[in-house]
Amino acid sequence: MKTIFEKTVSGRKCTELPESGIPAYTLKAACTRAEKADLPELSELDLVRHYDALSAKAYGVDSGFYPLGSCTMKYNPKLNECAAALEGFTDVHPLQGDKSAQGALEVLYLLTEYLKEITGMDDGTLQPAAGAHGEFTSLLMIKAYFESKGGKRTKVIVPDSAHGTNPASAAMAGFEIVNIPSLADGCVDVAALKDAMDGDVAALMLTNPNTLGLFEKNIGEIAETVHKKGGLLYYDGANLNAVMGIARPGDMGFDIMHINLHKTFATPHGGGGPGSGPVLCKKRLSEFLPGRRVAKTDGGAYALKKASPKSIGNVRAFYGNFLVCVRALTYIITLGREGIKDAAQKAVLNANYMRKRVSEFLDVPHNVPCMHEFVASCEKLKEETGVSALDVAKALIDCGIHPPTIYFPLIVHEAMMFEPTETESKETIDGAVEMLRSVIEAARTNPQELKNAPKTTPVGRPDEVKAARKPIVAFGKIPR
Amino acid sequence: MNYTPHTERDVAEMTAVIGVDGIESLFKVCEAFGGGDKGLSVAGLSQLEAEKKIKASAAKNKVWTSVFLGAGAYRHYIPPVVRHIGSNPRFVTAYTPYQPEMSQGILQAVFEYQSCITSLTGLDVSNASMYDGATAAAEAVLMCADGGDILVSAGINPYVRSVIAAYLKGRGGKITDVPLGADGLTDTEFLKNHSAGAACCIIQQPNYFGNIEDAKSIGGILNDAGVKYILHTYPISLALLASPAECGADFATGEGQPLGLPLGFGGPYLGYIAAKEKYMRKMTGRIVGETTDKNGHTVYVLTLQAREQHIRREKASSSICSNEALCALTAAAYLAAVGKEGFVKIADDCAAKAHYLAERLKASGFALKYGSTEFFNEFVTVSDGVSADAVLKKLAKKGILGGLKIGAKEILWCATEMNTKDEIDAAVKAAKEIF
Known part of the structure; x- marks a missing residue:
C-alpha cells in the first residue's frame, strides 16, 4: 500500500483558515527556514480513505480475541471513551488555574483515592505516562529515600522471570542490577534472595502473580527478608488484574508500586500508548512523590498542592495522561467494589479454563491452578516436529485471532503466554482452543506448511535482519 | 455494572472443567492479603448513573472560549477529520505491534509519523514517540550524557528543566544553567565560556518567553566546541523557523501536542525526538523500519530492537515500552490534514x-x-x-x-x-x- 507521501498531490488540502483581518507579520529572514517542510497534501476524502485502509490492516480488541500475556487486553468500554471525549475534559488548559478546573482536579483526586483503596497504599501520583515510566519514577523515589536517610544503596534485585522493563528502569535510575534465578515455577528462590540481600540493596522488584501467572506463595517471607535488611519491596503492577478487589499489594508487604491503567483499568492501548503508570506508595515514601498532586480543602474544593521539598521533581510535564485517567475513573465507578472483584475472578476463571483445555494437547510446564495467565511451551513440539512457538503464533494469525505473547518469560523455552482476560466469553475461548488444537495437529502432520504462515495477511513474515542491517526509518530516506 | 459475559451456567461448566468447586477456591493462595473490609469503598453504578456522574465532573470545569x-x-484548531481518524477502534484498541503481519496499519501510520518528524526537523531519524516533550528532552540529554556538564538554557520551559533534572538523578550529571541576556535570549558569551568539556546543551526554540533564539549561531558555537546540541522546539513554529538540522542540531525534541491533540488538562500528549543518523543505533524508544517479506512486498516492522528493554534488559538505551503511538498517528493525520x-x-x-x-x-x-x-x-x-x-x-x-x-x-x-x-x-x- 502506498504511503501518504506517495498519495500527495501538490495543492490539495483538507482545511483552511478564516480571513483574520489582521495584517500579516513576516519574521526576520535570519531565523527562517530555507524550504517548507515536506508534508502530505490530500483531500479530506483521500485522507479518510488512507487511514481507513490502514485500519483494515490493524487488529484491536474490538476485532477479536487478543490473549497477549502480560498485556491484559480486556475490552475497552465505550462509555469510558465518551467520558474522555467530553469537551469539559478535552478543552481544559493544564495551567488555567484550580478555580476553573475543579472537575479535572476532582477526577485526579478520586482516581488516586480509589487506587489507594484497591492497592492498600497510602499515597500516589498519576504523573507517570506508562508502566515503565512508573517503574523509573518509583526507583528514583527509592533512591531519594535512601539518600535522605544519609545512606546510599546501589543495588536492585530483579528475578530473571521479571519483565524487561524492570532491570532497564532500575539501570536508568542508576542502580546496579542483581539478577537472581527463579525457581522453575517462576517464584522467588528465597534462599537465593537471602544470599543476595545485603545492606547495599535498595529494593527487590517483583510482580505478583509472577510472569508464569502463579501467586508468590512465599510473599510474606520475601517481604520479611527484604525489610529486615532495610530494603524496600517494589510491586510491578502489570499483573494486578489477577488480584484486584481480592488481595492488595499493600497488605502483601509491598512499599511502592506502579499500576498500568491501560491494562488493569481498561483504558485502550492505542497501538502502543498512550498508557498511564500511576505510582502508589506507603507513607514513608510519600514526600518523594513527583509532581503537584491534588488535595481536598476543608471547604470541599480541590487544590493542586506544592510538591514537597524532598520530591524527586517532575517526571513529565503537568499531572499525567489526564484523559486516560478519566477513562480509568469511569471504569472504576462503573464497576465499583463488586465489579472490580468480579473482573479479577473471571480473569482467573478464564485463564484456568483455557489452561486446562490447552494442556490436553500442548505442554503446560506448570499445570497447576494459575491466576490470570498461564504459560505453555512449544519446546517438545519443536523437538518432535521442528515447529516453533513463532510458527504456531503465525498460524494462529491465519485463524483470525491475535497470538499469545511468545518467548516470554525467558525461563520457559518456546514459551507461549496466554492471558484471555475476563471480558472474553466461554465460546470465544473454546473457539481459540480449537484453533490452537488444529494448529498443533497440523504441526504434527504437515509442519512445513506452518513455516509459511501467515498466508491470509496482507504481507508475509518480514525480513527483520534486512530491516536492522540497512534501516529505512523515514519515507524517502535511503540508508547510506 | 461490569463487562464480564459469564452466565451462572458458564461458571459451573468452566469450574467443572478446571476441577474446582467454585471460583473462590482459585484465590485461596492470596485471600490472606485482602485487607479485610478496606478495599474499594464505592459500589458499582449502571452506565446511565456513571455517565451522569462523570459528566457532572466535566461540567465543573470551565471551557474558556x-x-x-x-x-x-x-x-x-483540530480539523474534525483528525479526531475521526484518531478514534478508529482498530487503532485505539490495538496493542504495540508485536505481530507485524496483522499490524501493518499501525506500523505504516507510525512510519509516516516518523517521516513527518524528519521533514519538520530536517534530521535523519525519528523514533515512534516519547511520553511527552519534556521526557523527550530528558532522554535526549541522557543519550548525550558522558560525564561532562549538561548546559541548559534558562529559556527552557520550567517543566522541561525539572524533568531533565529528575532524569539525571538516575545515572548522574551536572546541570549548568545558561542565563538569558536582557534581550531574553540565551547568553552566547556564557555559552562560549562554558562549552569546553560540556556533554551537551539544550536550547528551546522559541524559548519559554516566546523569543526566537539565534539557534544557528548557537549551533556554530556548540559544533565548534564539540558539544552535542539539542534543540527543543514548538512544532508549529517549525513551519517558519530554521529547522534543527539547518541550525546544526544533533537532536531535536519537542512537545507534539499542538499537532492535533486537545489540551486535555495536560495529557496524553506526544514527545517527539529526532536525531542525526549517527545516533540511530543508540536512539531511545521504539522505531519502525521498512523491509520486505519473502515475496518482495514492503513490510513495516519494529526495528533496531537490540536497543530495547525486552532484549537488552539493564543494558537497554531506555526502559520505554508503551509510548504514545495513537498520539503519533493522530499527529501525522493532523499534518496531512493541514498539509x-x-x-x-x-x-x-x-x-x-x-x-x-x-x-x-x-x-x-x-x-x-x-x-x-x-x-x-x-x-x-x-x-x-x-x-x-x-x-x-x-x-x-x-x-x-x-x-x-x-x-x-x-x-x-x-x-x-x-x-x-x-x-x-x-x-x-x-x-x-x-x-
Whole structure:
C-alpha cells in the first residue's frame, strides 16, 4: 500500500483558515527556514480513505480475541471513551488555574483515592505516562529515600522471570542490577534472595502473580527478608488484574508500586500508548512523590498542592495522561467494589479454563491452578516436529485471532503466554482452543506448511535482519 | 455494572472443567492479603448513573472560549477529520505491534509519523514517540550524557528543566544553567565560556518567553566546541523557523501536542525526538523500519530492537515500552490534514495574531519585557503599577483566559489561529480598563 507521501498531490488540502483581518507579520529572514517542510497534501476524502485502509490492516480488541500475556487486553468500554471525549475534559488548559478546573482536579483526586483503596497504599501520583515510566519514577523515589536517610544503596534485585522493563528502569535510575534465578515455577528462590540481600540493596522488584501467572506463595517471607535488611519491596503492577478487589499489594508487604491503567483499568492501548503508570506508595515514601498532586480543602474544593521539598521533581510535564485517567475513573465507578472483584475472578476463571483445555494437547510446564495467565511451551513440539512457538503464533494469525505473547518469560523455552482476560466469553475461548488444537495437529502432520504462515495477511513474515542491517526509518530516506 | 459475559451456567461448566468447586477456591493462595473490609469503598453504578456522574465532573470545569494562555500547552484548531481518524477502534484498541503481519496499519501510520518528524526537523531519524516533550528532552540529554556538564538554557520551559533534572538523578550529571541576556535570549558569551568539556546543551526554540533564539549561531558555537546540541522546539513554529538540522542540531525534541491533540488538562500528549543518523543505533524508544517479506512486498516492522528493554534488559538505551503511538498517528493525520501549505499558513496566522496582540497591549499601557527581540506567538508584558493578578482577574470576569502570570507584573501571552481579531480587541480593551 502506498504511503501518504506517495498519495500527495501538490495543492490539495483538507482545511483552511478564516480571513483574520489582521495584517500579516513576516519574521526576520535570519531565523527562517530555507524550504517548507515536506508534508502530505490530500483531500479530506483521500485522507479518510488512507487511514481507513490502514485500519483494515490493524487488529484491536474490538476485532477479536487478543490473549497477549502480560498485556491484559480486556475490552475497552465505550462509555469510558465518551467520558474522555467530553469537551469539559478535552478543552481544559493544564495551567488555567484550580478555580476553573475543579472537575479535572476532582477526577485526579478520586482516581488516586480509589487506587489507594484497591492497592492498600497510602499515597500516589498519576504523573507517570506508562508502566515503565512508573517503574523509573518509583526507583528514583527509592533512591531519594535512601539518600535522605544519609545512606546510599546501589543495588536492585530483579528475578530473571521479571519483565524487561524492570532491570532497564532500575539501570536508568542508576542502580546496579542483581539478577537472581527463579525457581522453575517462576517464584522467588528465597534462599537465593537471602544470599543476595545485603545492606547495599535498595529494593527487590517483583510482580505478583509472577510472569508464569502463579501467586508468590512465599510473599510474606520475601517481604520479611527484604525489610529486615532495610530494603524496600517494589510491586510491578502489570499483573494486578489477577488480584484486584481480592488481595492488595499493600497488605502483601509491598512499599511502592506502579499500576498500568491501560491494562488493569481498561483504558485502550492505542497501538502502543498512550498508557498511564500511576505510582502508589506507603507513607514513608510519600514526600518523594513527583509532581503537584491534588488535595481536598476543608471547604470541599480541590487544590493542586506544592510538591514537597524532598520530591524527586517532575517526571513529565503537568499531572499525567489526564484523559486516560478519566477513562480509568469511569471504569472504576462503573464497576465499583463488586465489579472490580468480579473482573479479577473471571480473569482467573478464564485463564484456568483455557489452561486446562490447552494442556490436553500442548505442554503446560506448570499445570497447576494459575491466576490470570498461564504459560505453555512449544519446546517438545519443536523437538518432535521442528515447529516453533513463532510458527504456531503465525498460524494462529491465519485463524483470525491475535497470538499469545511468545518467548516470554525467558525461563520457559518456546514459551507461549496466554492471558484471555475476563471480558472474553466461554465460546470465544473454546473457539481459540480449537484453533490452537488444529494448529498443533497440523504441526504434527504437515509442519512445513506452518513455516509459511501467515498466508491470509496482507504481507508475509518480514525480513527483520534486512530491516536492522540497512534501516529505512523515514519515507524517502535511503540508508547510506 | 461490569463487562464480564459469564452466565451462572458458564461458571459451573468452566469450574467443572478446571476441577474446582467454585471460583473462590482459585484465590485461596492470596485471600490472606485482602485487607479485610478496606478495599474499594464505592459500589458499582449502571452506565446511565456513571455517565451522569462523570459528566457532572466535566461540567465543573470551565471551557474558556477566548484563551491567551500557552506556556507549553497550546490551543490549535483540530480539523474534525483528525479526531475521526484518531478514534478508529482498530487503532485505539490495538496493542504495540508485536505481530507485524496483522499490524501493518499501525506500523505504516507510525512510519509516516516518523517521516513527518524528519521533514519538520530536517534530521535523519525519528523514533515512534516519547511520553511527552519534556521526557523527550530528558532522554535526549541522557543519550548525550558522558560525564561532562549538561548546559541548559534558562529559556527552557520550567517543566522541561525539572524533568531533565529528575532524569539525571538516575545515572548522574551536572546541570549548568545558561542565563538569558536582557534581550531574553540565551547568553552566547556564557555559552562560549562554558562549552569546553560540556556533554551537551539544550536550547528551546522559541524559548519559554516566546523569543526566537539565534539557534544557528548557537549551533556554530556548540559544533565548534564539540558539544552535542539539542534543540527543543514548538512544532508549529517549525513551519517558519530554521529547522534543527539547518541550525546544526544533533537532536531535536519537542512537545507534539499542538499537532492535533486537545489540551486535555495536560495529557496524553506526544514527545517527539529526532536525531542525526549517527545516533540511530543508540536512539531511545521504539522505531519502525521498512523491509520486505519473502515475496518482495514492503513490510513495516519494529526495528533496531537490540536497543530495547525486552532484549537488552539493564543494558537497554531506555526502559520505554508503551509510548504514545495513537498520539503519533493522530499527529501525522493532523499534518496531512493541514498539509504542506496549510501548516505554514497556521504558523503565519499565529505570528500575525501574537504581534497584533502585542502591539495593541503596548498601545494600552503594557511594555514588552524583551523590547524588540523577535518572537513567534508568545511574548512577555510588564505592566507598570498594575499587578498581573489584577489584569488576569479583570479578563476572567469578561470570560477571557489571559496569559500566564510569571512575575508580579509579568504575563506570558500566547495567540494562535484560534483567536479572532474581535477576541483580541476585547481582551485588550478589558486589560486597558485596569490602568
